[in-house]
Amino acid sequence: MKNIILDVDTGIDDALAIAYAANSPELNILGITTTFGNTSVPGATRNTLDLLQVLGADDIPVFPGAEKTFAGHEPADRATWIHGENGIGEAVLPAADKQAGDMPAHDFIISAVHEHPNDMSILTTANLGNLARAIEKDPEIVQLVTDVIVMGGAVTVPGNITPYAEANIYHDAEAAQFVFQSGIPMTLVGLDVTLKTLLKRSVIDEWKEKDTLLSRSLAHMCGFYMDAYAKENPKLNGCPLHDPLTVGAAINPGFVKTKPMAVHVKTESKEKGQTIGEETENGHIKVCLDVDSGRFVSHFLKRVVS
Numbered sequence: 001m002k003n004i005i006l007d008v009d010t011g012i013d014d015a016l017a018i019a020y021a022a023n024s025p026e027l028n029i030l031g032i033t034t035t036f037g038n039t040s041v042p043g044a045t046r047n048t049l050d051l052l053q054v055l056g057a058d059d060i061p062v063f064p065g066a067e068k069t070f071a072g073h074e075p076a077d078r079a080t081w082i083h084g085e086n087g088i089g090e091a092v093l094p095a096a097d098k099q100a101g102d103m104p105a106h107d108f109i110i111s112a113v114h115e116h117p118n119d120m121s122i123l124t125t126a127n128l129g130n131l132a133r134a135i136e137k138d139p140e141i142v143q144l145v146t147d148v149i150v151m152g153g154a155v156t157v158p159g160n161i162t163p164y165a166e167a168n169i170y171h172d173a174e175a176a177q178f179v180f181q182s183g184i185p186m187t188l189v190g191l192d193v194t195l196k197t198l199l200k201r202s203v204i205d206e207w208k209e210k211d212t213l214l215s216r217s218l219a220h221m222c223g224f225y226m227d228a229y230a231k232e233n234p235k236l237n238g239c240p241l242h243d244p245l246t247v248g249a250a251i252n253p254g255f256v257k258t259k260p261m262a263v264h265v266k267t268e269s270k271e272k273g274q275t276i277g278e279e280t281e282n283g284h285i286k287v288c289l290d291v292d293s294g295r296f297v298s299h300f301l302k303r304v305v306s
């Protein structure tokens, strides 16, 4: 079993990633850290705790992150049209009995990595502020982490939040630049590959028919998410599986094809959040450039609503 930490801004596709990971016997989720992006930090923390209870996985501890960017700025405005006011497409989950842990997210990351040296993967599906703070406080973790699998960036394709930037990188460009330059072993699962994955709209009826609390809740969330994508592209008839692909790549790296690159993040001007990849000799970031979408999506579907 692979020890992992998930770092999330739950978020509809974060919720899918959490369910996929929690239902995958290859992964041992030691804890989940939260940040802002799709919703606020308290919102992402509440959504995560509530979902874990629905999953019967509320023994997994949850640790909230900082409410400001790595450089100390207020977060950018949220895109409520894509994840809803509450971050999960206005789905209403039963309130969790469990509370979040007291430790700040970055301290949890540091202590978990030291408890499991060279036996820990960190999967991030949100901005990189928590990881940046952990590395800044304890640079030793760079050598102790097995790998970091980041949903973020757009190296060969345009962005989604701006023409240049993917949302997770844009939400804390300084944090991303700091983490990318730290030398921590990393796989970058960006829009280059996540836009090649598609969860078809027909799954909503299948999940409704299954009629469990989990399947109904995910059907509600994905209906909202797919409607938002349909406004941009009526032909899509579904939604990309951005965040779940980090989980897929952790379970089976063969789902993706990568190329080592050095990746630089622009932190200023209209290009803020742009990820520039360069194939240099010392490029240590495995940038995903292709995905076996069919195999990945069918694996995801077998697991997410078990």
Ligand code: BDR
Pocket (backbone or CB within 6 Å): 011, 012, 013, 014, 037, 038, 125, 126, 151, 160, 166, 167, 168, 242, 243
């Ligand atoms: C990423 O941005 C967020 O809105 C999604 O949850 C995903 O992590 C996609 O660009």
Ligand code: CA
Pocket (backbone or CB within 6 Å): 008, 009, 010, 011, 013, 014, 037, 038, 125, 126, 243
């Ligand atoms: Ca996310």
